[in-house]
């Protein structure tokens with residue numbers, strides 16, 4: 001796992017550029033008016049970033065590819081015309097250099113408000129798992145199989161959510177494949193049944209699929225319980241332990257250092 005400070009600074013710079021792009025799209029502007037002297041300062045910062053090697057050609061190309069993918073999703077008639085989905089896209093978030101990609105189901109209420117995946121209650125729990133792995137959310141990449149929140153009834157659903165239908169997954173999966181190809185992670189962590197079915201075409205219970213190494217188009221994949229399942233589980237300790245065992249498998253695949261304390265969590 002790349003964890004030196006340059007790598008973290010790079011991730012932060014790239015994430016900031018993403019946030020700026022999102023902000024410009026939120027306020028429906030493709031450009032901003034900047035005074036000449038301020039523009040020069042920005043250009044100087046850009047030159048320094050380039051000279052420091054914070055963004056290399058590979059990263060630049062990933063940023064371009066992901067922005068182009070997001071534009072395709074936003075303008076795809078399949079999504080625009082499907083009445084069963086809401087209209088706010090929630091794209092993947094995090095480092096495009098990440099060696100791990102977490103894949104969940106679909107955005108919920110809080111994700112739609114913040115336009116960021118996994119920021120509601122499930123996201124808080126996922127954040128704790130990521131921290132326990134010794135990682136920072138900014139170092140990894142988190143996305144969903146479906147980039148739009150499924151509608152419930154007439155769409156006046158408050159915090160209510162529903163599982164995506166197979167038709168909704170069908171029109172989304174190709175975008176997820178492209179996203180994974182751009183990032184090219186070493187390990188994909190599949191959270192829950194919807195993502196498992198969409199990516200691996202497995203329809204069995206998670207209990208019989210987790211704890212093993214799978215392969216998704218040549219990339220190692222780990223299937224585990226979705227954080228929202230853990231939040232609802234009546235056997236929280238035992239189910240959390242299983243998720244942690246799955247994370248240890250992922251950490252081993254990534255050749256991450258695992259401390260005795262980490263190994264002993266939940267034992």
Ligand code: URA
Pocket residue numbers: 104105106107108111116117118119120122123144228
């Ligand atoms: N559940 C998901 O699967 N994805 C999110 O982004 C939030 C909750």
